[in-house]
Amino acid sequence: MQLIGLAGxxxxxxxxxxxxxxxxxxxxxxxxxxxxxxxxxxxxxxPxxxxxxHREAGARQVLVASEQRWALMTELRGAPEPDLRFLLSRLSPVDLVIVEGFKRDSLPKIEVHRVENGKPWLHPEDPRIAAIASDVRPPATDLPWAPLDDADSVADLVQRFAVDAAAWMG
Known part of the structure; x- marks a missing residue:
């Protein structure tokens, strides 16, 4: 299983x-x-x-299942928020997991940036940014870039920079 993050x-x-x-x-x-x-x-x-x-009555976990899908809800009830490694271990094996969020984790990420937001670039401050997908070419960086509206080019970056999840999880 491969792993890559999106940050923005x-x-x-x-x-x-x-x-x-x-x-x-x-x-x-x-x-x-x-x-x-x-x-x-x-x-x-x-509601x-x-x-x-069931959850309101105090159940710690509720599993809902049908012929189309199932979902497991776990109430933390004051326990700490689970970390990325724990959550990844709960997924069924697939070829690739794309993580959105978890900015503080050390996985490689593709920065998603839109200039009209007026927000600063993340890559100058985050060494885990491996590549950039944005609506403009980023200034003053050697990081690989793909246009935000070109899914095939961004998919190339995803495949290039994804890491082995088992090795990353250690």
Whole structure:
């Protein structure tokens, strides 16, 4: 299993890029999973549903399954937020995992940058940035670059800089 991260400010286009990258990489014969860090309180459950009632009653885990998908919800209930290595160990094996978020982790990342956001570039301060996907060529860097709207070129960068997940996890 290979591993690569996408890093960028909110509104840079990470999710849009991912939704274009996944089918592009699938056409290349790769099975892809994603792991996204949510920066705010989120919920996949709906108030009033049975699974929500189970969690509200105090269940530590609730597994919901149907003929189309299954989802396991784990309530932390004051326990520390799980780290990236733990979460990766919960995924089924695939060819490639693309991680969105987890900025502090040491995995190689592709910076996603959109100039109109007015945010600073990440790569000058983050040595783990291996390449850049942006709407303009980045100034003063030797890092490989691909246009943000060219999914095939970004997919080339993903395949070039992804690392073996087992080796990275140590």
């Amino acid at each position: 400010w909110s509104g840079a286009g990470k999710t849009t890029l991912l939704t274009r990258l996944i089918p592009c990489l699938a056409r290349r014969g790769l099975g892809v999973s994603t792991l996204k860090h949510a920066h705010h309180r989120f919920d996949v459950d709906m 009033g549903k049975d699974s929500w009632k």
